[in-house]
Amino acid sequence: MNVSRPAVHPVEAPPLTGAAVHGPRVRMKDVQGMPGTKGGLFLRLSQFIFAIISVSVMATTNDFRSATAFCYLVLAVGLQSLWSLSLAFVDIYALLVKRCLRNYLLIRLFTIGDGITSTLTFAAACASAGITVLIDNDLDKCAVNHCTRFETATAMAFISWFAMSPSFLMNFWSLASH
DSSP states (O other): OOOOOOOOOOOOOOOOOHHHHHOSOOOOOOOBTBTTSHHHHHHHHHHHHHHHHHHHHHHTSTTGGGSHHHHHHHHHHHHHHHHHHHHHHHHHHHHHTTOOOOOHHHHHHHHHHHHHHHHHHHHHHHHHHHHHHIIIIISOOTTTTTHHHHHHHHHHHHHHHHHHHHHHHHHHHHHHTO
16 A cells, blocks of 8 residues: 655744743733722822812802803812712722722723813813902902802812822823723
C-alpha cells in the first residue's frame, strides 16, 4: 500500500501583541471625589446642602416670582439638589457594599447628568446675580425687595456649583480614561 505519511512542519509562534508585551491593563485607583468613594460622597452631600439652602432662602421670599431669573434659580437648583441626593444615595450604597462604580454606562450617565445640572445651576446663578446687581446697584430698590436673601441664595447656588465641578471633572476624566 502506498499511503502517504503525515509530515510534521514546524509552525512559528505568532508575534506578541502590545497587551502581551506590556502586561494586562491595570485599572486606575479610586481617586477621592469619584463615584463610590468617601470624597465623592462628601462632594455630593455638600452639593445637596448648599442647593437646599439656596432653594430655601429664595423660596421664603414672597417676591422671588417677580423675576424670571429667580424662578429659574429655584428650578435649576432644585433639580441639582434632587440629582445630588440621588447620587449620594448611590455612593452610600457603594460604600456600604464595597462596590466599585466603574461601569462604563454608569460613569457616562453620571457625567452627562453632572454636566447638565452644573450648566443649569451656573446659568441660573449668573442670571440671578445679574438681577440682584440690577435691583441693588442700578435701581436702588433694596429697601423694597429682599436683596440680602437674593444675594444669599445666589451665593449658595454658586457654592453648590463649585462643589459640582470636581464631581463632573472626575467623572469626565474617568470616562475619558476608558
